[in-house]
Amino acid sequence: MNFFKTYKKQIFILLAVLLVLCSFITAGLKQQTGLVGSAVGFVVTPLQKLSSTVTGYVGGQIASLSEERDLEAENEELKAQVALLEAENKRLSLYEEENKRLSDLLDMAQKYPAYESIGALVIAKDPGNWFDTFLIDAGRNKGVLPDMVVMESEGIIGRITETGPNYSQVQSILDSRSSVSAMSLRTGDLGVVRGDYTLMNQGLCRMEYIDAESEIMTGDEIVTSGLSDVYPPGLTIGYVQEVVTDANGLTKYAIIAPAVDFKHISSVLVLAEELGESQSDLDTSAQQTEESQPSAAALDGEGGTAP
Amino acid sequence: MRRVITLAVVLFLNLILQSTVLQHIAIIGVVPNTALIIILSMALLRGSTEGAAVGLFAGLLQDFFFGSSIGYYAFLGMATGYIAGKFNKGFYRENYLMPMLLTFLATFCYESSIFLTSVLFRGHLNYLYFLSHIILPEMVYNTVCTIVIYRILFSVNSATEEKEKFKRRLFSIK
Numbered sequence: 499m500n501f502f503k504t505y506k507k508q509i510f511i512l513l514a515v516l517l518v519l520c521s522f523i524t525a526g527l528k529q530q531t532g533l534v535g536s537a538v539g540f541v542v543t544p545l546q547k548l549s550s551t552v553t554g555y556v557g558g559q560i561a562s563l564s565e566e567r568d569l570e571a572e573n574e575e576l577k578a579q580v581a582l583l584e585a586e587n588k589r590l591s592l593y594e595e596e597n598k599r600l601s602d603l604l605d606m607a608q609k610y611p612a613y614e615s616i617g618a619l620v621i622a623k624d625p626g627n628w629f630d631t632f633l634i635d636a637g638r639n640k641g642v643l644p645d646m647v648v649m650e651s652e653g654i655i656g657r658i659t660e661t662g663p664n665y666s667q668v669q670s671i672l673d674s675r676s677s678v679s680a681m682s683l684r685t686g687d688l689g690v691v692r693g694d695y696t697l698m699n700q701g702l703c704r705m706e707y708i709d710a711e712s713e714i715m716t717g718d719e720i721v722t723s724g725l726s727d728v729y730p731p732g733l734t735i736g737y738v739q740e741v742v743t744d745a746n747g748l749t750k751y752a753i754i755a756p757a758v759d760f761k762h763i764s765s766v767l768v769l770a771e772e773l774g775e776s777q778s779d780l781d782t783s784a785q786q787t788e789e790s791q792p793s794a795a796a797l798d799g800e801g802g803t804a805p
Numbered sequence: 806m807r808r809v810i811t812l813a814v815v816l817f818l819n820l821i822l823q824s825t826v827l828q829h830i831a832i833i834g835v836v837p838n839t840a841l842i843i844i845l846s847m848a849l850l851r852g853s854t855e856g857a858a859v860g861l862f863a864g865l866l867q868d869f870f871f872g873s874s875i876g877y878y879a880f881l882g883m884a885t886g887y888i889a890g891k892f893n894k895g896f897y898r899e900n901y902l903m904p905m906l907l908t909f910l911a912t913f914c915y916e917s918s919i920f921l922t923s924v925l926f927r928g929h930l931n932y933l934y935f936l937s938h939i940i941l942p943e944m945v946y947n948t949v950c951t952i953v954i955y956r957i958l959f960s961v962n963s964a965t966e967e968k969e970k971f972k973r974r975l976f977s978i979k
Contacts, residue, residue: 506853506854510857510883510887513861513883514880514883514884516876517861517876517879517880517883518876518880519876520874520875520876521868521874521875521876521877521879521880522874523874524874524875524876525873525874525877527874531869532875534869535869535870535875538866538869539869539870541817542817542820542821542866542870545817545821546821546824546825549821549822549825549826550825550826553825553826553829557829621825622821622824622825622870623824623825623828624824624871625820625823625824625827625836625838625839625840625867625871626836626838626867626871626919627834627835627836627838627916627939627943628919628920628923628924628939629871631871633824633870633871659873667870667871674924674927674929675873675927695924695929695934695935696934696938698834699833699834699835699938700834
């Protein structure tokens with residue numbers, strides 16, 4: 499104890515230097531939680547789960563009290579919508595059949611492979627105000643690996659950045675460190691959807707590097723382009739809210755309203771292995787993405803749709 | 806030992822609450838940083854060494870779960886606790902003004918350091934935007950929360966100090 503008292507300052511300086519070094523070394527490498535983190539996670543995550551379940555329940559009760567009046571009207575509306583969608587769905591499934599038949603004829607690999615998904619609950623959010631990451635209650639025990647895509651039924655949420663034994667960390671697409679290669683479904687224009695500090699709290703993000711001559715406009719659906727290693731093609735990201743031309747006049751950026759309501763995520767799906775012949779599928783999809791880049795760029799001017 | 810366990814429980818409880826319940830009381834998207842308030846309060850109540858230790862462990866916990874590297878928040882927390890502990894001498898513990906003032910200023914420094922080290926280098930140069938939208942609201946929010954948290958930690962600290970005094974007396978008799 500005496501030793502500590504005499505060299506208190508030196509010890510703290512040494513510790514500080516070690517911590518800084520450690521943070522530099524582990525930056526970007528922290529994909530699998532180490533032993534200590536795992537042990538801590540083992541204790542903390544069940545409690546976090548409990549706590550967020552309880553707060554979610556209480557919040558839901560409070561919300562339901564105030565919303566009860568609107569429910570009846572909403573119910574009617576939804577019923578009408580369900581009928582409409584059912585009809586639409588039938589029509590679309592006919593298209594799918596037809597598509598399958600035609601693709602078989604063309605002997606093309608499936609463009610949108612089916613994925614096996616792992617369900618998980620959101621148990622905690624980043625306590626700070628700078629970043630948008632959260633924890634889910636599925637980890638290595640359920641087969642979650644870093645760089646898997648996390649989504650809700652409406653669209654993508656983000657990707658797994660780190661996995662622990664019974665939890666994983668998800669970086670949402672609103673986080674300023676996230677970037678997703680994206681494409682406008684209507685025009686085929688490519689771009690990159692980035693998180694932005696100034697838009698994060700409003701639940702919006704930016705699509706950057708859009709060609710100035712592209713005809714992208716408000717309301718266009720933005721999907722993942724498949725140029726990235728992480729995100730498979732064709733997953734909905736969101737809808738264009740506003741298109742702005744950059745100061746240099748050469749490129750545009752668009753404000754994107756994600757399809758997912760980021761304020762109220764409680765359960766998510768983690769996309770795992772592709773179903774079926776994964777290896778050959780991967781190869782062909784890789785070839786496809788290579789091919790789709792020039793073709794999508796060529797389509798830009800014509801304003802055609804993506805193949 | 807009792808002190809270490811008490812502090813560990815406080816820090817774990819804070820991590821759990823801060824990442825779950827507190828998210829629901831965000832005002833204009835800003836959540837109070839209760840971990841920072843705990844570090845500052847303990848540093849004020851107990852001095853540099855304990856402040857730095859509390860900061861180190863609170864930071865490490867945050868690093869494990871939410872950091873992109875190990876050591877970043879731990880370093881920030883330790884530095885904050887160490888410096889704040891220098892104000893330990895020469896103020897009345899029962900007075901709330903000092904912890905509130907310290908929280909106000911320390912939040913500014915803490916969040917500005919985060920801006921400098923991990924936001925600025927990503928090409929976001931408009932400090933004024935972040936000052937007005939994240940840092941200033943958090944300074945105010947933290948300062949208000951200090952009243953409650955300092956009060957709780959003050960009682961916890963007095964209780965442990967009371968126990969420790971009693972223990973020491975026992976030993977001196979024997």
